[in-house]
Amino acid sequence: MSLLETTLIALGLAMDCFAVSVASGICFPTMGPRIAFRMALFFGGFQLAMAVIGWTAGFLLLPWIESFDHWLAFALLSAVGGRMIYESRKDETNRSYDPSRFPVLIALSVATSIDALAVGVGISVLGEPIPVAASVIGSASFIMTVAGVLLGKRFGHIFEKKFEIAGGLILIGIGLKILIEHLT
Numbered sequence: 027m028s029l030l031e032t033t034l035i036a037l038g039l040a041m042d043c044f045a046v047s048v049a050s051g052i053c054f055p056t057m058g059p060r061i062a063f064r065m066a067l068f069f070g071g072f073q074l075a076m077a078v079i080g081w082t083a084g085f086l087l088l089p090w091i092e093s094f095d096h097w098l099a100f101a102l103l104s105a106v107g108g109r110m111i112y113e114s115r116k117d118e119t120n121r122s123y124d125p126s127r128f129p130v131l132i133a134l135s136v137a138t139s140i141d142a143l144a145v146g147v148g149i150s151v152l153g154e155p156i157p158v159a160a161s162v163i164g165s166a167s168f169i170m171t172v173a174g175v176l177l178g179k180r181f182g183h184i185f186e187k188k189f190e191i192a193g194g195l196i197l198i199g200i201g202l203k204i205l206i207e208h209l210t
Contacts, residue, residue, distance in 0.1 A: 036166035038196035044174040051178020066171035072139035074164030080146020081156040096208030099148040103201030111194035
């Protein structure tokens with residue numbers, strides 16, 4: 027997997043973090059840099075950790091799934107991307123959460139990083155090493171979270187759903203590319 031593909035996957039995964047941080051910036055326009063940094067640290071850290079956990083689980087299962095690993099990678103990336111697109115279409119009228127509270131921050135971190143677990147499994151299925159991929163995934167999520175809070179404070183109500191759709195389409199496209207490469 028090239029660095030470009032890894033970066034695109036990382037950006038696709040970071041769209042959930044971005045969407046949540048945009049929503050946080052909209053709901054809490056007085057959110058300061060300290061809270062934005064804390065959110066970014068949690069989101070990026072959880073994305074990195076979940077990718078590693080998924081990779082480890084997938085690596086342990088690899089001997090049993092080698093014959094259909096490309097289909098599995100395609101299915102996982104498509105499912106994650108499809109879910110992101112589906113979730114972007116939901117109406118979010120209840121935004122009463124406070125992302126500066128620790129329990130809420132943990133819940134949001136887990137919720138936004140579940141997709142990284144599935145992607146980690148996909149990366150292991152491809153036989154790729156995890157250190158660089160997990161670092162890129164965590165870093166992209168960190169950066170996109172900070173950017174999301176800042177954008178949310180200014181323009182979030184305009185772009186929020188579009189970013190989540192773009193992330194889903196990127197993941198589906200990469201899954202399709204993996205499938206086509208293995209079938210041809």
